Amino acid sequence: MPPAVRHAVDAFQRYVCDRYSHRAAWLDSRKLIQAVADALAVRVGGGPPIDPRSVAKSLSIDVRFRNGSPDKSCGELIPVHGGFRASVVGGDSVGERLRTRFTVAHECGHSLFFRCDERRVSWRIVPRQVVDRRSIQREEGLCDAFAGALLVPADLLAGRIPAHPRLTSLLAAASYFAVAPEVVARRVLHECQMWPGTVVYQVLLGRSPLTVRAFRGVSRRSADAKAPSALALAGIVRGNTRMAVVEAFKKAFPGVGEAKAYATSTLWLML
Numbered sequence: 001m002p003p004a005v006r007h008a009v010d011a012f013q014r015y016v017c018d019r020y021s022h023r024a025a026w027l028d029s030r031k032l033i034q035a036v037a038d039a040l041a042v043r044v045g046g047g048p049p050i051d052p053r054s055v056a057k058s059l060s061i062d063v064r065f066r067n068g069s070p071d072k073s074c075g076e077l078i079p080v081h082g083g084f085r086a087s088v089v090g091g092d093s094v095g096e097r098l099r100t101r102f103t104v105a106h107e108c109g110h111s112l113f114f115r116c117d118e119r120r121v122s123w124r125i126v127p128r129q130v131v132d133r134r135s136i137q138r139e140e141g142l143c144d145a146f147a148g149a150l151l152v153p154a155d156l157l158a159g160r161i162p163a164h165p166r167l168t169s170l171l172a173a174a175s176y177f178a179v180a181p182e183v184v185a186r187r188v189l190h191e192c193q194m195w196p197g198t199v200v201y202q203v204l205l206g207r208s209p210l211t212v213r214a215f216r217g218v219s220r221r222s223a224d225a226k227a228p229s230a231l232a233l234a235g236i237v238r239g240n241t242r243m244a245v246v247e248a249f250k251k252a253f254p255g256v257g258e259a260k261a262y263a264t265s266t267l268w269l270m271l
């Protein structure tokens with residue numbers, strides 16, 4: 001492992017252990033795990049697109065793909081002698097390949113909750129929480145944040161995303177980084193805060209009622225006032241087809257909204 005990566009991992013693990021022993025909130029953990037991602041992306045990831053398998057290799061993770069449905073779990077990381085084995089649900093379609101890349105990166109994140117001793121045995125730096133839902137979600141959220149930062153490094157993203165919000169740039173960046181558009185949306189709007197005041201919606205068609213997720217830029221009162229919540233938008237644009245949804249959206253927000261199709265059953269909207 002390159003020294004800069006080791007240094008970032010140590011800082012993250014020291015912080016987590018300290019917070020755990022003091023029973024304190026993990027306020028800086030997201031920033032610190034993303035600093036590990038930054039160090040790895042530059043030194044090990046190659047690309048773009050970043051190769052999460054070479055990152056996994058540098059973290060002593062042997063990645064194996066299996067068939068199966070990702071509904072229950074997309075992957076799992078098992079400590080073995082000298083490192084880890086990651087079992088990840090594979091697949092050949094474009095969507096499955098993007099999901100698989102993200103899962104491999106996510107499992108790399110879990111390995112940062114382990115240390116390896118001189119007998120090459122991996123042990124967890126804080127106990128695994130099996131009943132405390134909030135702790136489980138906290139680790140899962142950190143691994144997702146790590147995966148996003150690893151696959152979509154902030155400095156490379158800055159070169160791909162113009163100041164003026166456009167859905168076209170968001171979707172183009174997703175294909176450049178070989179990730180699903182929601183990964184870029186989270187990076188651009190939530191984490192890197194590149195489009196303040198903008199709200200981007202992901203609409204999954206073919207379900208009843210429509211499933212809508214909202215990605216909000218830095219929350220500003222003006223933005224909140226003009227853009228409805230995900231649930232409210234689902235009520236406004238309800239329709240069976242892509243065309244019906246786009247029409248309802250344009251009618252509700254004349255002249256301000258942008259709509260773009262992605263894959264067969266997803267629509268992206270922006271306000």
Ligand SMILES: [Zn+2]
Pocket residue numbers: 106110140143
């Ligand atoms: Zn996980």
